Every structure is written in structure tokens, then in C-alpha cells.
Amino acid sequence: MANRASKHPPAADGPTLVDAEVHAETFRHVREAHRSELIEDYVELISDLITDGGEARQVDIAARLGVAQPTVAKMLKRLVKSGLAQQRPYRGIFLTEAGERLAAESRERHRTVEHFLLALGVDADTARRDAEGIEHHVSEATLAVFADFVKRSQDKR
Structure with a gap:
């Protein structure tokens, strides 16, 4: 996709809009970054908790992210489904090689x-x-x- 300039001359007081296709691609990139942001935050925190204390528990993740435990439980299911983490009953959360x-x-x-x-x-x-x-x-x-x-x-x- 070429970076084509707008058909309108730039305004003296601000930037001009880029081509609609370029603009749309920029926003697609931002949406994708938002989708992966939470996953990255979770796996990084899980890794840090394991390194620091030997385990990552749902309650600790919730406390450090400032979210409710059901929110963490939902994301952990997503991480497991994505192959980034493993959950073992009464043993906490572990990252797979891909998660690490x-x-x-x-x-x-x-x-x-x-x-x-x-x-x-x-x-x-x-x-x-x-x-x-x-x-x-x-x-x-x-x-x-x-x-x-x-x-x-x-x-x-």
C-alpha cells in the first residue's frame, strides 16, 4: 500500500489526512496491538511471578493487574486455549515454551x-x-x- 497524500492541500494550522486506505491500515494495526496487549501483559506478569516466587496464582495476577479474579480466570482460559499457558488444579499457572x-x-x-x-x-x-x-x-x-x-x-x- 503506497503512502499517498490527501487530495486536499495541507491546512496551515495542522496535518492533512492521508489516503483512506493508508488511514484504515494504520487503525487496523492499532486494533491488532490492542488485541495482543492484554495477552502480552498476562504472560509477562505470569513469568515474573514465577521467577520471583516460584508460582503464579490467579489471586496474585488479579491483585497486580487491579482486576477481579473472574476477569483473570477468563483470560487464563484464553491463554490455555492459545497454547501459551497451562493450568493445573491447586498448582497455579505455568507458561508453555511459546508463552515464555x-x-x-x-x-x-x-x-x-x-x-x-x-x-x-x-x-x-x-x-x-x-x-x-x-x-x-x-x-x-x-x-x-x-x-x-x-x-x-x-x-x-
């Missing part, structure tokens, strides 16, 4: 975005919170630029 891989990828994206924001001078608390949302919507190409920027800013020190 997705958690590691998500964690690395988060770190890259957070380090980029810190390198720009954003305070640590804000960088942590903002990275949580940005990590799901940033392309691999943009992540690579972020990582390169962080590396160059560290090399200058």
Missing part, C-alpha cells in the same frame, strides 16, 4: 522503550508507566532506532 518466548519478547520491548524514555530525560516512574503502553504499539523498526539511540547515548557518557 512471548513474555521474554514483551519484557525486552518494555526495557528498550523504558531505557529510551530514560535516555530522553523522562523520570523513572513516568518512563516505567509510559513504557507499559508504548511497548505494545511500537514497530520493530522503531524499537531498533530506540535501542540504537540508547546505545549511542550510553557510549557518550
Whole structure:
């Protein structure tokens, strides 16, 4: 899909609309990122809980995400159905290899975005919170630029 400009000249006070097809593709990309965002957050948290305390329990996931346990139960069923997690009665939740891989990828994206924001001078608390949302919507190409920027800013020190 070519990036075609709008048929109208740009307004002096703001951007012009891009071609409808390009616009629609952008929103499709955002919707897909929203769909995968929750899954990525869950598998990353499950992995972190297992690493930190040896297990991931539904009650702990609910507390850390600030949601009700039935909400967690519904998502865990979705993760199991997707082949990302396994549930064992009275034993908590475990990630499959695919789930661990997705958690590691998500964690690395988060770190890259957070380090980029810190390198720009954003305070640590804000960088942590903002990275949580940005990590799901940033392309691999943009992540690579972020990582390169962080590396160059560290090399200058």
C-alpha cells in the first residue's frame, strides 16, 4: 500500500489526512496491538511471578493487574486455549515454551522503550508507566532506532 497524500492541500494550522486506505491500515494495526496487549501483559506478569516466587496464582495476577479474579480466570482460559499457558488444579499457572518466548519478547520491548524514555530525560516512574503502553504499539523498526539511540547515548557518557 503506497503512502499517498490527501487530495486536499495541507491546512496551515495542522496535518492533512492521508489516503483512506493508508488511514484504515494504520487503525487496523492499532486494533491488532490492542488485541495482543492484554495477552502480552498476562504472560509477562505470569513469568515474573514465577521467577520471583516460584508460582503464579490467579489471586496474585488479579491483585497486580487491579482486576477481579473472574476477569483473570477468563483470560487464563484464553491463554490455555492459545497454547501459551497451562493450568493445573491447586498448582497455579505455568507458561508453555511459546508463552515464555512471548513474555521474554514483551519484557525486552518494555526495557528498550523504558531505557529510551530514560535516555530522553523522562523520570523513572513516568518512563516505567509510559513504557507499559508504548511497548505494545511500537514497530520493530522503531524499537531498533530506540535501542540504537540508547546505545549511542550510553557510549557518550
